[in-house]
Amino acid sequence: MNWMYNFSMKIAELLMPLVALFSSKIRVFWSGRKGVIDAVGDFRKRNPGALIWFHVASLGEYEQAKPLIKALKERNSTHKIAVSFFSPSGFEPAKNKPQKEVDFICYLPLDTPRNASDFVANLKPSYVFFVKYDLWNNFLSELKNKKIPIFLISAAFRQDQLYFRQKGFFRNQIFFFDHIFTQNQESQKLLDGIGFHTHTLAGDTRFDRVWETAQSAQEFPEIYAWTGGKPTFVLGSVWQEDMEILIPLINQNNNYKWIIAPHSMDPKPMEMWQSKLKKPSVYYSNWDTNLPSDILFIDNVGMLSSLYQFARIAYVGGGFGKGLHNILEPLGFGVPVLFGKVHNDRKFPEAKTSHEIGCGFKVKNFEELIGIVESLEDQGNYELAVKAAQTWLAENVGATDRILNVLTRWMGKA
The missing domain is CATH 3.40.50.11720 (3-Deoxy-D-manno-octulosonic-acid transferase, N-terminal domain)
Structure with missing residues (x-):
């Protein structure tokens, strides 16, 4: 051999x-x-x-x-x-x-x-x-x-x-x-x-890493001002398969500001997504903060792990494709996280555990996505998810x- x-x-x-x-x-x-x-x-x-x-x-x-x-x-x-x-x-x-x-x-x-x-x-x-x-x-x-x-x-x-x-x-x-x-x-x-x-x-040393990031997250005063205190939904490392169910959610939900950080910096998918979105959107790299917008595309690398500080809810991509990205990053900020239902969660034990304890939520289609988002808009349900994330992090650091x-x-x- x-x-x-x-x-x-x-x-x-x-x-x-x-x-x-x-x-x-x-x-x-x-x-x-x-x-x-x-x-x-x-x-x-x-x-x-x-x-x-x-x-x-x-x-x-x-x-x-x-x-x-x-x-x-x-x-x-x-x-x-x-x-x-x-x-x-x-x-x-x-x-x-x-x-x-x-x-x-x-x-x-x-x-x-x-x-x-x-x-x-x-x-x-x-x-x-x-x-x-x-x-x-x-x-x-x-x-x-x-x-x-x-x-x-x-x-x-x-x-x-x-x-x-x-x-x-x-x-x-x-x-x-x-x-x-x-x-x-x-x-x-x-x-x-x-x-x-x-x-x-x-x-898992990732718990130490996400805890450290949450304690010393990079500051983005312009994004803080842009959110204006409105609840923000952060979509991290998303692929086309994720956006197929997320774009309809964005178009029909007026409760949030939206931060979209794609997995790839290829501009073509972002341009295609932007054309299907009904809300005004901007790109971080050439952002004119004087223009009104509800959607912010992050078209550079290295910001995402700190952007979860702005999230009320997060969605992490990759679950429908080759592999789920890091769901511990939003959970490190105590943010409930949604993700596509992975084919084999034995390869992603954090997805299985987060789902079982109530801070991670698997979705397999748009209907499930809508249902979970609506459930988390109930303050009681939301606080339970936040508490579960915080407890899990504290137990594993x-x-x-x-x-x-x-x-x-x-x-x-x-």
Whole structure:
């Protein structure tokens, strides 16, 4: 299996330049990785000493990593922090603005034995953290061979994953880790079931992140003035499938101001949605605040997590498509959140739990959406949902501290 995996990686590496000619996404994916190993080497020549490496798949996992990154940097500011991304949707937004506690960001090269060996040799990490998933066999094997401590944080495993269905190549990747920090007890049971016992139930670091964001949210005085004290509905990371049921709601409901933050910054979907909306709308990037409007399109990246401070109710997109986005961000502000009914909520345990405790609400069509919005307009129902969100957050904050307590065995006070 190992040779088949390496062969497939080599073929992918050879074909990528050709595929990039026909796909803009692959072009960004491929071009961003050119020269990355040399860039790592240049960075380390200028910045020797201890370094902690975090690998994340995309932006959501980077948000999960941030509380631990911040805590480790505060404990010892002399340690450099490097973050690698697999996906352009994570790397591209991160590279375009300062990352306070992070000294270096880059793409992770394709997982060939040569790339793994050269990357690790140039980066020279003292400790390595993978976040939630996105495990790469050759990188893990190289780190293990060099006896560099490897940790997995915010892990949330499922019975149907290959790690637990059969012995061999994929299961072996679990045993490369020195310690795994899980989000839930189910993950612990699955690890015990395959004989991996060096794990700790720490919880989900996203709770720490959303709590921190809620405590120090970015201020937007112009948006505050625009709301004028009127209830505001924030639609975050929405896709076309979400807007198909949200546009009729907006057109017939005059009780709210509406903030719409699309998943993609492609202007075409926003222009299409705007043409179907019956209320006046503006774009944040060229907003004339003197013009009356009920709808504000957020056509840039990086604001959304703080925009939920304005919400009475939030809707988070992606549930009808490839995957639900982060519903914990609005819940961190005590805001009830609606979302499309996901096909497999085992992949999104926060959706299942929020629904069960009464602060998250699944919708599968426009009729259900209307019914839940009307229910939340009852003050009693609304206060129950807010209380459920606040209680859930308070019960789950602290994953970062639990991880740090265990890490002292390897890292001391660093």
